[in-house]
Amino acid sequence: MAAEEGLSGLLATHNGDVGCYGNMDEFTQEELRALDSEGRALLTQHKIRTWEGKQKTLTLINVYCPHADAGKPERLTFKMRFYRLLQIRAEALLAAGSHVIILGDLNTAHCPIDHWDAVNLECFEEDPGRKWMDGLLSNLGCQAGSHVRPFIDSYRCFQPKQEGAFTCWSAVSGARHLNYGSRLDYVLGDRTLVIDTFQDSFLLPEVMGSDHCPVGAVLSVSSVPAKQCPPLCTRFLPEFAGTQLKILRFLVHHKQDPVFKQSVLRLSKQTQVKMHQNKARVRSTRLRPNQTGSSRGQKSLTSYFQPSSNRPQASPNLELPSMGALMTPKTPEEEVMAKVVEGQVGASEAKDEKEVQTSFWKSLLGGPLPMPLCGGHREPCVMRTVKKPGPNLGRHFYMCARPRGPPTDPSSRCNFFLWSRPS
Numbered sequence: 001m002a003a004e005e006g007l008s009g010l011l012a013t014h015n016g017d018v019g020c021y022g023n024m025d026e027f028t029q030e031e032l033r034a035l036d037s038e039g040r041a042l043l044t045q046h047k048i049r050t051w052e053g054k055q056k057t058l059t060l061i062n063v064y065c066p067h068a069d070a071g072k073p074e075r076l077t078f079k080m081r082f083y084r085l086l087q088i089r090a091e092a093l094l095a096a097g098s099h100v101i102i103l104g105d106l107n108t109a110h111c112p113i114d115h116w117d118a119v120n121l122e123c124f125e126e127d128p129g130r131k132w133m134d135g136l137l138s139n140l141g142c143q144a145g146s147h148v149r150p151f152i153d154s155y156r157c158f159q160p161k162q163e164g165a166f167t168c169w170s171a172v173s174g175a176r177h178l179n180y181g182s183r184l185d186y187v188l189g190d191r192t193l194v195i196d197t198f199q200d201s202f203l204l205p206e207v208m209g210s211d212h213c214p215v216g217a218v219l220s221v222s223s224v225p226a227k228q229c230p231p232l233c234t235r236f237l238p239e240f241a242g243t244q245l246k247i248l249r250f251l252v253h254h255k256q257d258p259v260f261k262q263s264v265l266r267l268s269k270q271t272q273v274k275m276h277q278n279k280a281r282v283r284s285t286r287l288r289p290n291q292t293g294s295s296r297g298q299k300s301l302t303s304y305f306q307p308s309s310n311r312p313q314a315s316p317n318l319e320l321p322s323m324g325a326l327m328t329p330k331t332p333e334e335e336v337m338a339k340v341v342e343g344q345v346g347a348s349e350a351k352d353e354k355e356v357q358t359s360f361w362k363s364l365l366g367g368p369l370p371m372p373l374c375g376g377h378r379e380p381c382v383m384r385t386v387k388k389p390g391p392n393l394g395r396h397f398y399m400c401a402r403p404r405g406p407p408t409d410p411s412s413r414c415n416f417f418l419w420s421r422p423s
Helices: 029-035 073-095 128-136 154-158 191-197 258-285 332-365
Strands: 002-005 041-050 055-064 099-105 151-153 185-190 198-203 215-219 221-224 382-385 396-399 417-419
Touching (some): 055 073, 073 099, 099 215, 154 185, 154 198, 185 191, 185 198, 185 215
Parallel strands (some): 055 099
Antiparallel strands (some): 002 041, 041 055, 041 221, 151 185, 198 215, 382 396, 396 417
């Protein structure tokens, strides 16, 4: 029914927008504009029909919440202000009578069960993002209870004790191989909607293509088609641009069937081959000049057997024996064996020559030094480069090549570290 970019309403076009912005007096205009300047929120509004036949409004808030970089404290402030704006908008939509689903990358692992290494993280429970989620989400479980907190984490509603349920892994360290990650992606529904209509909520860790995996939910509702698409949904479709289209847009290149195109190419190649064969037959029937005994023709084998100058000249009438008379006829088996031996000799000579050349260049250039072995597994390490600003920026070091995993797993990366010597 409606679609809108951003949470603040500053990007609204007042044509097909979702509306319901709530009280945002605690934000300045510059702050709202900055929070919506990174394209982190998209709202769509739909009409749904429940199994009882009732029509209701459902608003989906698709978000990609900011990441708090430890080296940039201002990004943590930005992240928390974005959370605050998101909550104000979601609660305003609930107050207007719409059901609300917040889904996407919230960039916070809510509970210790949602993070592989939560035990070793300092002040895990004191993280501002986790505290914000504590105030947004109801207690786990789908039983009707306190309505103080408006939303429910749908996955933990159906899988409250499922361990290892992660949606994000470090691609640099290969942590996905050992499922050493965290759950940052959620489908949060308002309490009434989850209890009444949610049938399942799931993760798809087997779907590759990103350092995150998809998440989803199943609702027992049907969608009611809108009379017309919102302008935001059709702004890239020329038929909804509101301007007269040129006739050239209706004249497009005809795409041939790939099978038909291949058959045409195959037929043309066959025709060309037949034409070349016919030309070859015509040329072979003609008498070549060197076949008439011309001196320019191919020399005979006897012309290479010239008498030596320091030996008496042979009689001109003496005929040299033919090559066939000098050689003993070979059986077909002997000819095959001779060819095999010749091939083996040629391959051996080529291999020897290649080895000589390789050893020469290795002795000349030296080549890279062998990788050191890690202390935990005695396996070759990998070289990495320091990218963090500081005195060691750009320096190379060696570390274990195995993927990152829990310290208790012997198959995961060990703690080996070694600086590389400057060349």
